[in-house]
Amino acid sequence: MKVEQIYTGCLAQGAYYIVSENEAAIIDPLREVKPYLDRLEKDHVTLKYIFETHFHADFVSGHLDLSKKTGAPIVYGPTAQPEFEAIIAEDHQFFEVGKVKIKVLHTPGHTMESTTYLLIDENGVETAIFTGDTLFLGDVGRPDLAQKATSLTQEDLAGILYDSLQTKIMPLDDSITVYPAHGAGSACGKNMQKETVDLLGNQKKTNYALNQPDKESFVKEVLDGLTAPPKYFGMNVAMNKGGYESLDVIMDKGLTTISAEDFENYAEETGALILDTRSPAEFHKGFIPNSINIGLKGDFAPWVGALIVDVKHPILLVADKGTEEEAITRLSRVGFDHVVGYLKGGFEAWKNSGKETDEIKRISPEEFADQFAKTSKVIDVRKTSEYSAEHIDNAYNRPLDEISEWVNTIDDSEHFFLHCAGGYRSMIAASILNSHGIRNFTEVEGGFNGIKKTGKLPTSDFVCQSKTI
Numbered sequence: 001m002k003v004e005q006i007y008t009g010c011l012a013q014g015a016y017y018i019v020s021e022n023e024a025a026i027i028d029p030l031r032e033v034k035p036y037l038d039r040l041e042k043d044h045v046t047l048k049y050i051f052e053t054h055f056h057a058d059f060v061s062g063h064l065d066l067s068k069k070t071g072a073p074i075v076y077g078p079t080a081q082p083e084f085e086a087i088i089a090e091d092h093q094f095f096e097v098g099k100v101k102i103k104v105l106h107t108p109g110h111t112m113e114s115t116t117y118l119l120i121d122e123n124g125v126e127t128a129i130f131t132g133d134t135l136f137l138g139d140v141g142r143p144d145l146a147q148k149a150t151s152l153t154q155e156d157l158a159g160i161l162y163d164s165l166q167t168k169i170m171p172l173d174d175s176i177t178v179y180p181a182h183g184a185g186s187a188c189g190k191n192m193q194k195e196t197v198d199l200l201g202n203q204k205k206t207n208y209a210l211n212q213p214d215k216e217s218f219v220k221e222v223l224d225g226l227t228a229p230p231k232y233f234g235m236n237v238a239m240n241k242g243g244y245e246s247l248d249v250i251m252d253k254g255l256t257t258i259s260a261e262d263f264e265n266y267a268e269e270t271g272a273l274i275l276d277t278r279s280p281a282e283f284h285k286g287f288i289p290n291s292i293n294i295g296l297k298g299d300f301a302p303w304v305g306a307l308i309v310d311v312k313h314p315i316l317l318v319a320d321k322g323t324e325e326e327a328i329t330r331l332s333r334v335g336f337d338h339v340v341g342y343l344k345g346g347f348e349a350w351k352n353s354g355k356e357t358d359e360i361k362r363i364s365p366e367e368f369a370d371q372f373a374k375t376s377k378v379i380d381v382r383k384t385s386e387y388s389a390e391h392i393d394n395a396y397n398r399p400l401d402e403i404s405e406w407v408n409t410i411d412d413s414e415h416f417f418l419h420c421a422g423g424y425r426s427m428i429a430a431s432i433l434n435s436h437g438i439r440n441f442t443e444v445e446g447g448f449n450g451i452k453k454t455g456k457l458p459t460s461d462f463v464c465q466s467k468t469i
Contacts, residue, residue, distance in 0.1 A: 001100050001121055002108040003128060005179060006035070007196055007307065010301050011059050011333060012185035014196055016121065016130055019045055020098025027051040027117060027130050029062040029179055031247055031333045033415075048097050053181055054114040055080070057233035057239045058188055058302070060335045065246055069104065077115025078106045083242045088368025089115070105168045107134040109161020110141030110188075112150060116168065118409060124288050124455040128177040129200070133155035134161070135169055136180045138193035140209040142226055145188075145233060158219040165210065175202025187230055187302065230401070236335045240310070254317070254328040254339035260353040261289075263343050270340055272314035275304070278347065280427035282320075284443065288343075288350055292316060293431040296327055298424045301334045306401045307428070311335035317342035317371055318350075360430045361442045365450035368417060368442075369457055377416035379441075381429045382448065386421060393458040400425045403432055412438045416452055419444040419451065 004017040007029060016027040017039055022190070023046045026036055040047055047070040050063050063074045064084065074086040075095065081088075089095075091106040103118040110133040119128040133141030143157035152160075178200050184192045191208065204210050212218040258266055267274055272289035276283055277300070283293040291437070294303050296319070308315075317339060319327050324342045331339060343350060351357055363371070372378075378395040380387055387397040398406045410416075410433065418433075418441050420426040430443045444451065451457060 003096070003119070004039075005177075006030075008333075009181070009185075010299060010330065013059055013185045014179065014181055014183065016179055018100070018102075019043055019096060019121070020027040022046060023048045023098040024096045025049045025095075025102065026066065026133065028053055028056070029066050031060050031062045031065070032329050033062045033066040033069060033247070036062070037069060040070070044327075046070075049095055049102075049144060050074045051095075051102070051117055051121070051130070052076050052080075052240075053134070054111045055082075055237050056133075056181075056231070057237050058186060058305075059180075059333050060236055060239050060244060062247075063240075063429065064243060065248075068246070069234060070108070077104055077113050079108070080113035081241075087369070097463055103402070105129075107131075107161075107164035107168050109143055109157055109164045110134055111146040112152075112160075114141070114164075118172070126173060126176055128179055129169070129172065130179045130181075131169070132181045132189050134164060135178060135203070135207075136189045136192045137178065137195055137198045137203065138207055139189040139191040140165065140207075140222060141188055142190070142229070143222065144226055145229055145295055154223060155219055158222050162212075162215045162218045169200070170210065172200055174199065174204065176200040178203055179281060179328060185299070187233075190227075230302070230306040231309045232311060232334060235311045239335050244335070245337060247329075250332050250337045250339070251325065251328055254331075254341065255324060256341035257344040258316070258341040259344050260349045260355060263350065264355070266340065267316055270314045270316075272316040272340055273308060274316050274318060275308075276318040276347070277323065278318065278320055280362075280423050282347075283427060283431070284362045286351060286357045286359050287347065287358055287431070288318060289358045290435045291431065292435060293427050295424060295427070296320075296323055296330070300327075301330045303400075303428060304331060304336060304423075305334040307403070307432070308336065311426075312338055313337075314338045314340050316340060318347055319343075320345055332429065358434065360427065360434060362427075362445050363442055365446045365454050366442060368419075368444045368451060369454045371442075372417070372457055377414060379416050379418050380448070381418065381420045381425050386448075390452075391460050393460060400429050403429055407436050407438070410438050412440050414440070416441045417444055418442065421449045422447045422449050 002019040008013045016026045089104040093104045099122040101120040105116040107116045117130040144154040276291045277296040380395045381400040
């Protein structure tokens with residue numbers, strides 16, 4: 001028997017590949033299925049089942065494409081109602097893969113169809129659980145995402161999750177390995193550990209949610225401090241439940257090359273968003289007017305989802321040469337399937353064609369420290385928890401993921417400085433502000449981390465972030 005965790009850092013997501021004898025199973029696959037097909041071919045095994053722990057909200061699963069390419073059936077837990085052919089398993093039902101068994105444990109609460117899969121080895125020993133978003137390391141799945149799909153409140157769902165954990169997970173042996181669907185950085189939880197694998201016994205000791213004295217306390221603690229989920233989540237659920245176009249088709253469309261001469265016309269005709277995926281360091285020196293910068297080398301897909309929101313919005317790409325396919329793939333992971341093409345030759349081709357360009361004023365932390373005065377206006381776009389932990393005295397906190405709510409409140413007649421933690425998020429914010437005609441600002445390279453290293457500016461007292469959630 002072999003169990004492999006296939007972890008994708010950008011989404012903080014874990015898919016799982018299980019092999020026994022000449023058969024395999026895959027749990028919660030990502031949108032692009034070629035890596036799984038390559039593994040199956042290399043191991044000379046047949047994919048027998050594709051298990052889905054629930055209808056995912058933060059990414060589009062590869063279950064449909066993988067099923068079409070392999071013939072393997074898709075399995076959901078009890079109460080799931082997908083709009084395509086699938087096996088809807090019963091609670092405690094067994095599935096055989098080679099010499100091992102996978103037992104269905106219905107664990108509603110995060111969503112009502114949420115299911116944990118218990119792996120039983122060749123000797124009949126319970127060895128691992130694949131918990132989806134029911135149990136994370138250090139946390140549990142947020143119970144506020146499925147409210148719209150049911151008549152239940154988030155308090156109701158949290159109570160159901162408590163019962164699932166107490167009756168299905170806690171009685172299992174401490175030696176069992178926990179394989180969750182997500183790790184630190186995912187918006188599906190609030191307090192996840194950086195590790196991606198742990199023993200259940202350790203989680204029973206260290207996970208705050210598993211150490212509440214009663215259901216009432218559990219509900220209170222799990223719901224406390226939850227921020228609003230990204231707005232694209234509901235659209236991803238709909239795609240996972242209702243189906244989507246094959247990634248092969250999406251890729252063919254997106255890899256259409258568009259000349260600099262035609263690019264502007266394409267933008268006007270399609271109403272497409274111009275998405276520039278170059279690094280902040282390159283973007284600020286020159287870009288196509290009104291384009292939005294979300295760098296590919298960062299938390300690209302989650303920020304696209306959080307800020308663009310509408311998965312059906314057409315997108316035109318500006319990318320470094322050779323990264324176009326990666327960008328389209330990562331967009332598809334969060335359901336953005338409407339890339340209409342990319343700029344042939346990248347930004348250099350645009351600039352060489354003599355077309356209009358724009359730029360963002362960026363300075364180093366040292367320059368910022370020299371220019372800073374008590375009357376300076378500073379906008380910090382980090383998360384509230386980061387800001388609460390430590391910030392520049394008198395800085396305003398305007399989280400990036402809420403920019404659509406505060407962008408129109410900015411007074412462009414008053415100059416301000418803009419920063420995040422390291423420069424990635426502040427350049428995203430800068431590009432959005434610029435596209436709204438707000439230009440009287442200076443972005444700080446290196447963000448708060450760089451500013452703090454100068455030792456020249458007054459900051460608030462540091463508070464551990466875990467205490468500010």
